Amino acid sequence: MTEETSGTETATENLREETAEAAPEVAEHDRTAELENQLAEAKQQVLYAQADIQNMRRRAEKEASDARAYAATSFARDVLSVADNLERALAAIPAELREDEKFKGLVVGLEATGRELAAVFGRNGITKLSAMGEKLDPNKHQAMMEMPSDQEAGTIVQEMQSGYMIKDRLLRPALVAVAKKPD
Structure with missing residues (x-):
């Protein structure tokens, strides 16, 4: 039995040595896989962050563009009432006064003002x-x-x-x- 015991002990000892040698390889393989997963996750997070930054940049550019394009909206609404009043004033002038030499300069001036106002509107996209x-x-x-x-x-x-x-x-x-x- 001593030979059997001695053989079993030797086999057990050999198994321990193989396991001890394989354990670092398995542990090293697990650690490498874990690090690769972390790297892939970090790359994905960087891509998401870059996409977010690009979206924010586009949004800011659009907001700035809209602000430039429509900044005059409130002012333009106020000036529209001036244009309406000028049109009503011109429409209210009777034909005989339009031909009268005393009023002809006034009428021409009002019409020129109306044309200039229309040109200003045109230059500003109105x-x-x-x-x-x-x-x-x-x-x-x-x-x-x-x-x-x-x-x-x-x-x-x-x-x-x-x-x-x-x-x-x-x-x-x-x-x-x-x-x-x-x-």
Whole structure:
């Protein structure tokens, strides 16, 4: 039995030595796999961070662009009332006063002021909407009333106040009357 015991002990001892030699290799392999996973995770986080930064940069550029393009919106709305009053003043001048030599200079000056105001609007991306004869578009027109007309229902038949756009945004809707079928 001593030989058997001695053989079992030797086998056990050999197994311990093999396990001890393999354990560092397994531990080293596990550690390498763990580090590779951490590296992949860190790379993924860097990619996400770069994407976030790029999105923030795009958003900031768009906000800055919009701020430049539409900064004058409030001022433009205020100036529209001046343009409306100038148009009403010119429309109120009777034809005989337009031809009178005493008033002709005044009328020409008012008309020149109106043209200059329109040019300033144009340089700043402010355009007048045309509404007469068009179908009612709730994105551009505000219907104030319906009028009996021989035109198709929903067609604009009267413009009470002009509408304006600033670049691609509505600055002020046109106040209009739309056609309805006569009773």
